[in-house]
Amino acid sequence: MRAARRIGLFGGSFNPPHLAHLALARVARDALQLDELRWIPAGDPWQKPASELAPAKDRAAMVSLLIEGEPGFVLDRIELERVGPSYSIDTVRALQARETSPSGAEWFLIIGQDQYRRIDTWRDAAQLRVLVCFAVAARGGESPRPPDAWAGQIHHRVVLPLARTDLSATEIRQRAAAGQPVSPLVGEAVARYIEQHRLYRVPPGL
Template sequence: MTLRIGLYGGSFDPPHLAHLALARVARDTLALDELRWQPAGQPWQKPGRLVASPAQREAMLRRLVDDEPGFVIDTRELQRQGPSYTVDTVREVAAEQPGAALFLVIGADQFAQLDTWKDAADIALLATLAVAAREGQAVRPPAAWAGAPLAWRELPLPRIDISATEVRRRAAAGEPVSPLVGEAVAGYIDQQQLYRAAPGH
C-alpha cells in the first residue's frame, strides 16, 4: 500500500479556520494517510514580515489542529537556517519516505506563479500539486509551463473569507478573533498579546 502524504506549508502568522478547512479538504479529497503542516522558518517570499515567533506559530498550529485525525506538525523549516524553500522540504520528505506519493497543497495564486519558485521543476517531478480553488476561481498552471506535462489536482474549497491579515487587524484593534481562528488559538493570541502593536500587518 502506497503511503499518501500531503505537505502544507505557509507562514501561519496566525493559522486560521480557512487553513483548517483547506487541510481537511486535502486530507479527505486526496485520501491522505497524513497531512503535514509545515510552518516556514523564513519564507523567501515574505522577508522580514513575520510577526509571531517560530515557537508562537508552532504553538498556534498545535492548538488549531488538536485532535484532528491524520494531521502532523512538521517543524523542519523552523529549524532550518536561512530562507525556507519548498523544494528542500519536498526533497527531504521524498528521501525519508521512498515510494510514498507526495502531494503539495498550494493555492491557485501560488500555482500560477510556481515557475518563479526555486527549482520548481524538481517540485513538480517529486510531488503532485494539489491546488486549492475557491468558488468561481479559475485554476491555471504557470503560463511559462503551457503544454508541459504537469501532475496536479484541483481541491474544491468552499468560499471562506478569512485571511491572516484580517486576524492581525482585528487583534490590533482589540476586536474578537475567535470566529476566524477558533477559541484555542484566540486564547493563545490573547495570552501572548500577539499582533497588538501591528495594525495592518
C-alpha cells in the same frame, strides 16, 4: 489496497493559522484519502517580510492548537529547524529522503490557486513538479491555471473544491492589533493563545 502511503504537505507562514487553513486541510485529507497531512510552518518565508511574522515558536504552537484532535494531521518542524530561507524544494527533498515506508509514498503539495499561478517563480520549480502532485485549492468553482511558462509542460495536478471565503491572516492580525475578538476566525484555542501572548499588538508609540 494502495501500495504507497499518501502524504500531503501543507506549508505556509501560518501567521496566524486560521479556520480557512483548517477547512482546506480537511478537504485535502478527505478528497485525496491522505494517510498523513503534515502542517509545515515556514521558518524564514522568503516571500514574506520578517517584520510581519510572529516568532516561529508561537506560529508552531498555534498550528498545534488548531489541529489538535484532527485525524492524520501532524505538525512538522522541519523548516523551523533549518537555517536560512524556507524553500519548498528543499523541504520536499529532505522529507522524501527520510521516508522509510517499504512501499514508498505519493506526495501532494497543497497550495492555493494564486500560488499555483506563480509557482514558476519558486526555487527549482521544474524539479518540484517532478517530485510532487500539486493539490490546488479552487475557490468558488474557479479553474486553477498553471503559469504561462508551463504551457505544454507535463505535471500532476488535482483540484480541491473549496467554498469561497474572504478570511485572511492580514485581517486577523489587524483585528488582534485593535483588540478585537478573533475567535470566530481562528477558533477558541488559537484566540486564547494570541491574547495570552499578546501577539500582533502594536508596540506603544508606533
